[in-house]
Amino acid sequence: MTSEAKFHPTAEQLGGFARGTLTAGMDVVISAHVELCADCRSRIGSLEAEAAAEMLQAVPETRPVNKDFSSMIDSIVNHAQTQADEQTSDPVTEIHMLEHSVRLPKVLAKVASEGLVWKKLAGGINQASVTLDDQTQCEFLYMKPGSQVPVHKHQGSEVTLVLDGSFSDESGHYKQSDFVVRTANDMHQPASEEGCLCFAVLDSPLTFTKGLARLLNPLIRYRFRRATAAASH
Amino acid sequence: MxxxxxxxxxxxxxxxxxxxxxxxxxxxxxxxxxxxxxxxxxxxxxxxxxxxxxxxxxxxxxxxxxxxxxxxxxxxxxxxxxxxxxxxxxxxxxxxxxxxxxxxxxxxxxxxxxxxxxxxxxxxxxWPQEGDGDSQLVHEEEGTMEVEVSKIESFYGGLPAAQRAVIEQIYIHDRTHEEAAAVLDIPLGTLKSRLRLGVGKLRQMVGTE
Known part of the structure; x- marks a missing residue:
């Protein structure tokens, strides 16, 4: 399912991902992009090495931070070690949207595995919100073929990862694995000709989700199926 | 220190x-x-x-x-x-x-x-775990071609040297993982991931898996 992305996380976002200093919502959407994007995957190793040098730098012996942790050692070495053979591959997970199914990156499969509740928004958009932390709003968005998101403005920044299909806005055309970043000043109107499944992370809610459109939304549940790894062999 | x-x-x-x-x-x-x-x-x-x-x-x-x-x-x-x-x-x-x-x-x-x-x-x-990239590689190319055992040898030559060395230890010299890691002087984890990668690539090349 690897494809060539044209739009990637910023250097700052990837660096924060490697250091572990972002919100869980942002970690999840970057992780999903990294699984789909060989370019970004190849950069993570050196970013982690940089982060390691920065975060695990030697502490001067004289600093008061030095503590005696030696009593921990005995309890640790009595634990059994993990053997490489014990690692099991994760189940392959698919999400079913109307007629077709989409294979999700592992971390999103995990996010979706507790079940998604889809709400119908205006303009042919379906939304399933998930809560990952207390600072971001995260959601799967499904745009039906021919749909258009009402014009909206962001209060904060928004990251959208394309999982299947494609969408366009004033600035470009986005396909599977593209990582689209919009900041507070951007006003845009995404539209999808062929239909599109995305995962979006907002650091504050879109204005239209608070408006009248929300009152019109009946709940829709889509089935979610988990295919086991065994089935693919 | x-x-x-x-x-x-x-x-x-x-x-x-x-x-x-x-x-x-x-x-x-x-x-x-x-x-x-x-x-x-x-x-x-x-x-x-x-x-x-x-x-x-x-x-x-x-x-x-x-x-x-x-x-x-x-x-x-x-x-x-x-x-x-x-x-x-x-x-x-x-x-x-x-x-x-x-x-x-x-x-x-x-x-x-x-x-x-x-x-x-x-x-x-x-954060991607050890081995994730490998399983991805194996998943990507799934074929239904007939396997010709004689082909495996020619494909084997196309593997990176490090993976070939590991496969040689295990499949030709019939060593255990621990023995092979000691002979090649590499961590057991490295041996296992190279073995998985190499076997995955071979399978990909012959179109099984």
């Missing part, structure tokens, strides 16, 4: 199972980690613990600004180092990088637990 233990054997000397601990170079974190992973070497773990516990505590203070959480982080991160040492893989970078990623992940989980955030995702779901 660690003049207490000196090695009699020069670094890089051929290593047999019996002499493995003696051959461990105490100045190299990687060498210590391999000794912990391949031989449950407690002396090597002690050295790693001495070198990293205060640094992990300092990292914990940077990320959590909480002494108790940072203390817990030292315990959990070093426990994970001990438990996962057999999975350490030279291809994944230095010991410091590897220990950092384990510490970052434990810190993420500790912070979420403390803030009572939803347990929907854990650090291990977010």
């Amino acid at each position: 660690s003049s207490a233990v000196k090695s009699d054997t020069p670094a890089g000397a051929p290593r047999t199972s019996a002499a493995a601990t003696a051959a461990c170079n105490p100045d190299s974190d990687e060498s210590l980690l391999v000794a912990v992973g391949n031989h449950q070497d407690r002396a090597a773990f002690n050295l790693l613990f001495t070198r990293f516990s205060n640094r992990i505590y300092a990292m914990g203070m940077k990320l959590t600004r909480n002494e108790q959480l940072s203390h817990d982080l030292v315990q959990e991160a070093m426990l994970t180092v001990w438990q996962k040492a057999p999975l350490y893989d030279l291809d994944r970078g230095t010991a410091q990088s590897w220990i950092f990623t384990l510490t970052r992940n434990r810190c993420f989980d500790i912070l979420r637990k403390m803030k009572r955030q939803p347990a929907t995702v854990s650090a291990d779901d977010i």
Whole structure:
């Protein structure tokens, strides 16, 4: 399912991902992009090495931070070690949207595995919100073929990862694995000709989700199926 | 920092199972980690613990600004180092990088637990794990071609030397994983991931799997 992305996380976002200093919502959407994007995957190793040098730098012996942790050692070495053979591959997970199914990156499969509740928004958009932390709003968005998101403005920044299909806005055309970043000043109107499944992370809610459109939304549940790894062999 | 233990054997000397601990170079974190992973070497773990516990505590203070959480982080991160040492893989970078990623992940989980955030995702779901890239490779190309055994040999020549060496030890010399790791002087985790990669590629080339 690897494809060539044209739009990637910023250097700052990837660096924060490697250091572990972002919100869980942002970690999840970057992780999903990294699984789909060989370019970004190849950069993570050196970013982690940089982060390691920065975060695990030697502490001067004289600093008061030095503590005696030696009593921990005995309890640790009595634990059994993990053997490489014990690692099991994760189940392959698919999400079913109307007629077709989409294979999700592992971390999103995990996010979706507790079940998604889809709400119908205006303009042919379906939304399933998930809560990952207390600072971001995260959601799967499904745009039906021919749909258009009402014009909206962001209060904060928004990251959208394309999982299947494609969408366009004033600035470009986005396909599977593209990582689209919009900041507070951007006003845009995404539209999808062929239909599109995305995962979006907002650091504050879109204005239209608070408006009248929300009152019109009946709940829709889509089935979610988990295919086991065994089935693919 | 660690003049207490000196090695009699020069670094890089051929290593047999019996002499493995003696051959461990105490100045190299990687060498210590391999000794912990391949031989449950407690002396090597002690050295790693001495070198990293205060640094992990300092990292914990940077990320959590909480002494108790940072203390817990030292315990959990070093426990994970001990438990996962057999999975350490030279291809994944230095010991410091590897220990950092384990510490970052434990810190993420500790912070979420403390803030009572939803347990929907854990650090291990977010940051790619050892072996993930390999299984991806194997999944990608699935074919239904007939397998010709004679072809395997020609494909075998096309593998990277490191993977070929591992497959040779296991499938031609019929060695166990532990023996092959000792002969090639690489961590068990590295051997297993190279074996998985190499076999995956061979299967891909012949169109099975």
